[in-house]
């Protein structure tokens with residue numbers, strides 16, 4: 001059955017690949033992001049229906065306008081909301097400014113909550129719908145330099161678990177998609193060399209080299225998009241989709257170990 005799906009962060013990376021895949025499968029896609037020109041070229045390139053929607057998840061008026069745009073063609077609201085918009089602020093916690101941290105939570109957490117809140121009333125009225133929240137492997141395990149970004153994704157995990165419990169009796173599914181390193185232009189939210197604390201130089205180099213090594217094994221955004229298609233088309237979707245699945249063993253192992261043993265293993269593997 002063809003569904004109507006709004007994808008946030010559809011102007012690049014995972015969101016773009018998801019919009020293209022869903023449209024090609026016959027679903028109606030509302031592709032949302034701030035860069036309208038990118039959404040317009042996405043719509044032109046897509047096989048199927050892609051409707052560009054300019055949206056800044058941090059702006060209440062912009063969210064309200066997105067709801068009105070959807071209602072013009074879908075007065076009953078959308079079937080699926082994919083909360084994918086986000087970026088990753090990386091760096092040792094002490095080196096990040098309060099403004100940088102606030103902005104990161106504003107986009108990745110509050111933005112997701114506010115967009116969800118805007119589209120839920122129509123889903124509640126219909127007693128059906130699915131909310132898909134894009135978290136990360138870094139919302140299930142923490143390594144050097146990922147405290148703040150990971151913090152936003154742990155928050156997305158907790159919010160999703162709560163929403164799933166709160167919305168179950170209203171026929172609304174809540175699903176987490178947790179990608180590992182994915183080959184996109186994911187913004188790091190920082191300018192090169194912005195740390196000013198020499199004590200962290202070694203830790204930062206270690207984190208940068210770790211990310212570089214992991215990025216060599218990165219999956220394609222299309223691989224995540226394929227999982228999104230499975231979720232959208234599932235009669236009864238699961239609660240968590242790790243992409244790729246191979247991270248499940250590592251996460252289970254790190255959680256089973258005592259914290260200090262887990263810390264040693266992480267530091268050894270990052271060096």
Ligand SMILES: NC(=O)c1ccc[n+]([C@@H]2O[C@H](COP(=O)([O-])OP(=O)(O)OC[C@H]3O[C@@H](n4cnc5c(N)ncnc54)[C@H](OP(=O)(O)O)[C@@H]3O)[C@@H](O)[C@H]2O)c1
Pocket residue numbers: 008009010011012013014015032033034035036038055056057058084085086087088107111134135136137178179180181182183184185186187221
């Ligand atoms: N790449 C990875 O390794 C990886 C791994 C795990 C999880 N993830 C998660 O996957 C999601 C997508 O990331 P990506 O890797 O595909 O990165 P990306 O290519 O940089 O895409 C991020 C998207 O988010 C949008 N966005 C950012 N701020 C926004 C705002 N305030 N309002 C509306 N849209 C906004 C951007 O569009 P505009 O700039 O046009 O608004 C862009 O379309 C993120 O939530 C990220 O945390 C990524």
